[in-house]
Amino acid sequence: MKDFLEELEWRGMLHSKIEGIEEKLSAGKIAAYIGFDPTAPSLTIGNYVQIMLLKLFQLSGHQPIVLMGGATGRIGDPSGKDKERELKTTDELDDNLAHQTAQFKRLLDFEGGDNPAIMVNNLDFYRNMNVLDFLRDVGKTLTVNYMLQKDSVQNRLESGISFTEFSYQLLQGYDFQCLYKQYGCILQMGGSDQWGNITAGTEFIRRNLSEKAYAITTPLLTKADGTKFGKSTAGNIWIDPKMTSPYKFYQFWINADDADIPKFTRYFTLHAKEEIEAREREFASDPRELKRLLAEELTKRIHGEEAYQSVLKVSELLFGRNADRDMLLSLSAEELETVSSEIPSFQVTKALFAAGANISDLLADHTQILASKGEVRRAIQGNAISVNKDKINSHEALIPSESLLHGKYLMVENGKKNKYILVANS
CATH class of the missing domain: 3.40.50.620 (HUPs)
Incomplete structure (x- = not known):
């Protein structure tokens, strides 16, 4: 005991x-x-x-x-x-x-x-x-x-x-x-x-x-900057996954100030003193790993193993260098909804895709991904545009309704760093 x-x-x-x-x-x-x-x-x-x-x-x-x-x-x-x-x-x-x-x-x-x-x-x-x-x-x-x-x-x-x-x-x-x-x-x-x-x-x-x-x-738990613990810049971090997604919950710990991690770890881990102190010695020069370990432990404890694995998939899609089409297609509707809240997203109608949506119209007129059809054409010529991880080779390409993931989501990329989600509603 x-x-x-x-x-x-x-x-x-x-x-x-x-x-x-x-x-x-x-x-x-x-x-x-x-x-x-x-x-x-x-x-x-x-x-x-x-x-x-x-x-x-x-x-x-x-x-x-x-x-x-x-x-x-x-x-x-x-x-x-x-x-x-x-x-x-x-x-x-x-x-x-x-x-x-x-x-x-x-x-x-x-x-x-x-x-x-x-x-x-x-x-x-x-x-x-x-x-x-x-x-x-x-x-x-x-x-x-x-x-x-x-x-x-x-x-x-x-x-x-x-x-x-x-x-x-x-x-x-x-x-x-x-x-x-x-x-x-x-x-x-x-x-x-x-x-x-x-x-x-x-x-x-x-x-x-x-x-x-x-x-x-x-003691009342405060962060290194003196502000009250428990909130992000966006507001409360809720334990309910419908109010704060497991991904946002995980990211709260990942994005914490390095100076807060020893205190947060002691307040929230269930690991023993000896284990925590050994971990801190091992990763003394790698605070990001200390954050990851705490984020993993708390996400699993609060939201469960399945939710944690979902967080890893969303993180891989957003930040991983090796995320491919198969990985994108493996995401659930809930995971894609999380993605849509983390990167720029645009609301469009499903009717646009009924007869195939022209890629130039889609990117320049129905969204603000690019400012003009001329910019769309140049981006495509530069091999920069992908839809659902497939390269687009023509400014006249049509995107059919079958491309909508789970009948609702479409991922567009302009180069390696600019990612967008289109959300198609009836």
Whole structure:
């Protein structure tokens, strides 16, 4: 069994803890939880920092609890926010929760061994509680003075904070109390920005149950340039393949700053310390290989082996020197859709190809691949134009509908570096 705190320390994932948790962890299996509010349609790699915390906790022989915020998601956590959150509809939150629950089932082990993960929805704690019960049983636990001391509140006093968001720490504190009573959960974990909310929970357990509870937080993960981890220039990196394709997911790690890779590797790999340190010595002068190894591990873990192989095929088509017609024809419709999002693409109608589309019209009139038919003619004379990896030898060549891959896609190349995808729609 791994020592959980030692594991966090070598990975640089330990920010703060309540003293005494070391003895509890070493004495035997304990339960710990992290809360996730379903305010987005999918989990992101920003969430994955905390998922890794639960994964490492489980691999250390302890029992992780995923607390889905069916209730707290309806309120909005003020932590790290300089203004009020926009409240989601209950239908939207319920849909998000169902989707994220399914994602968690793939990321943690909910069945095997003697420490399977547990999934809980905190809406169950409040479903039958009326406002008077809440004020008597929950609201009396903490004083306003105590709540005002929390950073999540202090940072909002000037700009303003609603009673709704001010009350968030009451719900998170009561959540911890409920999990303590129902599952013997003595530890809550989270990002360092959650320390105030987490310690509100330990205070609930101290005051209402006369028991001791504990907290562990991770540093907020930032990139070398100081920006928040979890986003690219295009926005969030989602774990859902329909929202962020496996190819874009893979490329996020490949395109990471060299300086970030040691930190990212420690946060996200499941390989042992000795293996990672040996790898870093071996590839000290080749950070791209370190990125590739991390990108491979995470793409396989999040999206599966088949998706990873698909990523390699798309990468080979876009960047490989030996990509040929057979390789292009082997791509699925989904893989070609990914290609179309990575290189310049043009929307055309299928009707263009019914009687054969003239190559000059196609490249100069129906797309902007070349500026004029004269340029098309010169490019063809220079042996520069290919369609689906076949060279075009005449400016009068016709492209039939049978050339559309999966009845929809056509790849055009102008020289070795200029690649385009035509997407034919009805």
